[in-house]
Amino acid sequence: MNHVLPDLALMPVIELSGxxxxxxxxxxxxxxxQFDIFGILVLAWATGLGGGIMRDVLIGVTPPVGIADWRFIAVACLAGVVMYLFNPRLERARRMILVLDAGALALFCVSGTLKALELGAGAVAAVSAGIITGIGGGVLRDLLTGEVPVVLHQRQLYAVPAVVGAVLTAVLWVLGSLTLFTAGAAVVVVFGLRVAALRFRLQAPGPWTGVSWAHRGARRSGRMVL
Amino acid sequence: MNHVLPDLALMPVIELSGxxxxxxxxxxxxxxxQFDIFGILVLAWATGLGGGIMRDVLIGVTPPVGIADWRFIAVACLAGVVMYLFNPRLERARRMILVLDAGALALFCVSGTLKALELGAGAVAAVSAGIITGIGGGVLRDLLTGEVPVVLHQRQLYAVPAVVGAVLTAVLWVLGSLTLFTAGAAVVVVFGLRVAALRFRLQAPGPWTGVSWAHRGARRSGRMVL
Amino acid sequence: MNHVLPDLALMPVIELSGxxxxxxxxxxxxxxxQFDIFGILVLAWATGLGGGIMRDVLIGVTPPVGIADWRFIAVACLAGVVMYLFNPRLERARRMILVLDAGALALFCVSGTLKALELGAGAVAAVSAGIITGIGGGVLRDLLTGEVPVVLHQRQLYAVPAVVGAVLTAVLWVLGSLTLFTAGAAVVVVFGLRVAALRFRLQAPGPWTGVSWAHRGARRSGRMVL
Known part of the structure; x- marks a missing residue:
């Protein structure tokens, strides 16, 4: 358990990027x-900080940094303002949102696992906390906009990179090999897995219904989502 | 307050069954x-453990067993895998989901109340925690699949068995009569109430609008839900 | 930090009114x-107490008063029963729900900020907690009824009064000027801002898409919401 993360001062930078x-x-x-500017700010806040707030509540860190640290709130609001001012044409948005989401997923599931481990959570709880940090914000975003969370119905693998990233971080920690470099490598692995899944349309198998029309229907709706 | 639950070792068995x-x-x-295998696992986890996680967060037990105890996570994922491999033909699902839900409701609202009492929560908080444990997972399941929670619009009584089970457990505890046998009886009562409500279509009254078309519309949508 | 709130005994009255x-x-x-009577009670409970429960969980007060204090639960259920028995004709409801919501928003964001400050939260966390107390219940209400939360897409300003109220309360606290009178004035300011926004259709600007049909569509859907 001799973690050797050399430069914890960089930790906030990783988190703030996420x-x-x-x-x-x-x-x-x-x-x-078509939310208004304040709806955009609230949703930016909820998506950027929701996963970390869930993590902090679950591991007993109150108040969570997502409501107590002005830098986190300012960064989330800044992102909302940026998106308000420079939002791309709507037809480009679908792809871009998925890539941004992959980046946040990668940064969050590694940093979330790490924070839980540092605070003394067990390995199982830390992996769970990391996964929740990674997917929580996106789930909140989808719920608040009236969508079924992308993590659930997205046939392009989404949960797998999160699990891989959290487990990888926990294993590196237990082995005492968690440095800024290996943590960064874990982030890259998660991001790469997710983007590869999007790019090459890697699909997780659907339920074994054996009902042909259902399969066709599912594939059709999947295509609409992406 | 002299609770005489003889065999607390069986407690996890009750909880794991729920x-x-x-x-x-x-x-x-x-x-x-038509979620993919990972969506199925995530939803199985959220439904099976969501109520208990809410309970633990509300009574200050962090990290909740739902993210920290690998047995709970493994059982929830096992259920997801079972449902993935052996999912019944879709037309049978509607009834089966309701009966399973009744079983989980019964087990959760009794064990949730009990856990809160054991951890020193007051009777009111314990009853609330028990109800939330009972209905929380199903609410999460419905929100995550884009449905209005069944506990709210389900005219076949749903909340009543949960309240009865939680109050019954708290009363037995206060009377010092809570044994494995009486706890089991409380579970059976809740399950029986819920199944009877489904079987005999016991209906809670809707709002007193006096608008005849609204009543008809409500009854019609109620029929569609079941 | 010498807060001089003279009569904290009145605090529960403000909270219970909210x-x-x-x-x-x-x-x-x-x-x-068209939920049934129990769905009405559950939703009354969730809307009335949800914001405060979120606040308490976020600032580490467990169990939250919303599940532990029978007076709060009784008042929420009483409101549900009142609405069940005396619900106005449906066509009047849309306006009334907005005004009630404005009142709860005002009471909650001031009392929520105050409670967090009293419990030693920093100013940023207290402001966040106050905003969440103010908008949390309404968000929960909208999610549980399958609507996109009104705080997000409501072009008539909603988040602004909450932010103003929470910041005002925190500033008064830091200045040592927070009395029952100034707290009441803050409540009136928030309520007035919100009602004025509704009355005069003050609109926050939507995203700068430059796509004319989108703007028109948004305005149209906004009209439908109100």
Whole structure:
């Protein structure tokens, strides 16, 4: 358990980057729903900080940094303002939101696992906390915009990179090999897995219904989502 | 307050049974929505463990067993896998999901109240925690699949058995009569109430609008839900 | 930090008033959705107490008063029963729900900020907690009834009064000027801002898409919401 993360001062930078790209994806979803500027800010806040707030509540860190640290709130709101001012044309949004989401997923599931481990949570709880940090913001974004969470029905693998990233971080920690470099490598692995799944349309198998019309229907709706 | 529960070692068995049947109902809902295997696992986890996680967060037990105890997570995922492999033909699902849900409701509202009492919560908080444990997973399942929670619009009584089970457990505790036998009886009472409500179509009264078309519309949508 | 709130005994009265009007708005939404009496009670409870429960969980007060204090639960249920028995004709509901919501917003964001400050939260966390207390119940109401939260897409300003109220309360606290009178004035300011926004259709700007049909569509859907 001799973790050797050399430069914890860089930790907030990693976390704030995750908040920023997560909040961008929230702001973009809000723009697409034609929310007003304040709705955009609220959704950017919820998407960028929601996963971390869930993590902190679950591991007993209150108040969570997502409501107590002005830097986190300012970064999330900044992302909302950026998306408000420079939102791309709507037809480009669908792809961009997925890539931003992949970046936030990667940064969050590694940093979330790490934070839980540092606070003394067991390995199982830390992996769970990391996964929830990674997917929580996106789930909140989708619920608040009236969508079924993308993590659930997205046939392009979404949960797998999160699980891989959280487990990888926990294993590195237990082995005492968690440095800024290996943590960064874990982030890259998660992001790469997710983007590869999007790019090559890697699909997780659907339920074994054996009902042909149902399969066809599912594939059709899947295509509409992406 | 001299509780005489003889065999607390059996407590996890009761809880794990609730997790398993709750997670089955979540997995089934995911199958019906044509989620992929990972969506099924996530929804099984959320449905089976969501109520308990809410309870633990509300009574200050962090990290909740639902994210920290690998047995609970494994049982929920096992239920997801079972539902993935052996999901019944879709037309049978509607009734089965309701009965599974009744079982989880019964097990959860009794064990949730009991856990809160054991941890020193007051009777009111324990009853609330028990009700939330009972209905929380199903609410989460419905929100995550884009449905209005069944506990709210379900005219076949749903909240009543949960309240009865939680109050009964708290009363037995205060009377010092809570044994494995009486706890089991409380579970049976809740399950029986819920199944009877489903079987005999016991209906809670709707709002007193006096608008005849509204009543008819409500009854019609109620029929569609079941 | 020398707060001079003279009569903290009145604090519960302010909070209970907020719970009552918040729960009325929840009960009304449930009536409009033709939920049964128990669905109405659950939604009244969730709307009236949801914001405060979120606040308590976020600032580490467990169990939250919303599940532990029978007076709060009784007041929320009473509001549900009142709405069940005396629900106005449905066509009047849309306006009334908005005014009730404004009252709850005002009471909650001031009392929520105050409670967090009293418990030692920093100013940023207290402002966040106050905003969440103010908008949390309404968000929960909208999610549970399958609507996109009104705080997000409501072009008539909603988040602004909450932010103003929470910041005002925190500033008064830091200045040592927070008395029952100034707290009441803050409540009036928030309520007035919100009602003025509704009355005069003050609109926050939507995203800068430059796509004319999108703007028109948004305005049209906004009109439908109100």
């Amino acid at each position: 908040v920023f790209v997560g909040a961008l994806s929230g702001g973009l979803a809000a723009v697409r729903k | 997790v398993f049947v709750g997670a089955l109902s979540g997995g089934l809902a995911a199958v019906r929505k | 719970v009552f009007v918040g729960a009325l708005s929840g009960g009304l939404a449930a009536v409009r959705k």
